[in-house]
Amino acid sequence: MKNIKLISFVLFTAIATSLALTGCGPYPTEHAVEVKNHETAFVVPLEGDSKKDQAQFMSVEYLEKAKVATKRIIIPLRKRSTGRAWFDYEWIPLARVIVVDRSPVTCQWLEKDGIKVESLDSVGFTAGVNCTGMIKEEDAAKFLYYYPGNSLTEVMGKNVKGYIQNILAREFGSRDLSVCQKEKKDIVLELSKELTAHFAQYGITISSVGIADGMLYDNAEVQKTIDAVFVNETRVKQAEQEREAQKVINEKELSIAQNERAKAEEFAKAAEAQTKMIDLKIRQMEAEAKLEAARRWDGKAPGGVVPSNSPFLFQFGNK
Numbered sequence: 001m002k003n004i005k006l007i008s009f010v011l012f013t014a015i016a017t018s019l020a021l022t023g024c025g026p027y028p029t030e031h032a033v034e035v036k037n038h039e040t041a042f043v044v045p046l047e048g049d050s051k052k053d054q055a056q057f058m059s060v061e062y063l064e065k066a067k068v069a070t071k072r073i074i075i076p077l078r079k080r081s082t083g084r085a086w087f088d089y090e091w092i093p094l095a096r097v098i099v100v101d102r103s104p105v106t107c108q109w110l111e112k113d114g115i116k117v118e119s120l121d122s123v124g125f126t127a128g129v130n131c132t133g134m135i136k137e138e139d140a141a142k143f144l145y146y147y148p149g150n151s152l153t154e155v156m157g158k159n160v161k162g163y164i165q166n167i168l169a170r171e172f173g174s175r176d177l178s179v180c181q182k183e184k185k186d187i188v189l190e191l192s193k194e195l196t197a198h199f200a201q202y203g204i205t206i207s208s209v210g211i212a213d214g215m216l217y218d219n220a221e222v223q224k225t226i227d228a229v230f231v232n233e234t235r236v237k238q239a240e241q242e243r244e245a246q247k248v249i250n251e252k253e254l255s256i257a258q259n260e261r262a263k264a265e266e267f268a269k270a271a272e273a274q275t276k277m278i279d280l281k282i283r284q285m286e287a288e289a290k291l292e293a294a295r296r297w298d299g300k301a302p303g304g305v306v307p308s309n310s311p312f313l314f315q316f317g318n319k
Contacts (some may be wrong), residue, residue, distance in 0.1 A: 033097040040140035063141040076085040104134040128213035143203030
């Protein structure tokens with residue numbers, strides 16, 4: 001009898017010990033969230049005064065206060081009972097970390113993904129668009145408030161693209177096709193102005209937007225006609241440029257000829273003046289010689305007269 005009781009006690013102790021060892025609750029494992037340099041984190045409590053917290057959560061100011069500057073966030077835990085036994089419990093987080101990625105996002109909507117519009121004269125075409133958006137540090141709370149649970153890439157692909165569609169449809173739809181082609185730059189400037197102002201109030205900074213890859217027309221014949229017109233206009237412009245170039249050449253050659261003529265005239269004038277000056281010099285020398293002869297004459301007639309055909313001008317003395 002004693003042996004039976006002893007065996008029963010040992011078995012009961014073993015079973016109790018086994019249950020105690022296998023019935024321990026979960027260990028409170030620490031949970032940490034790493035925040036990267038291009039991210040902004042918000043720590044939102046999951047418990048507390050639900051009415052008060054719910055009202056505060058629906059505001060940008062509340063999220064701004066919940067923003068943290070640390071790069072590693074430790075989430076606090078609380079034990080919650082899940083059954084009647086002492087080991088029936090679990091650890092639940094008391095806060096939630098929401099991370100906003102602020103990295104710039106560039107989207108290109110080309111060809112079949114482009115913006116489909118129609119001109120005032122009912123010519124349909126697709127405009128390729130290139131757009132880049134980003135979230136500034138000071139706008140992270142605003143972005144999270146207006147787009148909770150959405151990344152910037154998702155917002156760019158849906159909201160931003162949709163807004164671009166509305167603006168381009170309005171601008172191109174109010175102009176004939178020929179005007180659309182000429183005023184494409186003005187349309188892009190208006191798009192950039194409205195797009196930037198609109199999404200700034202939602203925490204998104206549009207750094208650039210523009211038309212990319214030209215205008216793809218729904219009807220291929222339209223493009224052929226435009227190409228033909230462009231070729232003809234190019235030929236006309238080329239002919240005009242050649243005429244202008246020849247005109248410049250002709251004017252240059254005429255200018256050179258006029259300069260050469262002017263130089264020749266000046267040279268002739270200079271030669272004539274030089275000839276006159278030499279003639280005057282000769283006359284002056286003759287006058288000076290006559291004057292010198294007159295000074296030396298003693299008033300007597302010359303002893304001999306040179307014949308008219310003599311090569312000598314004077315005869316020096318008589319024999």
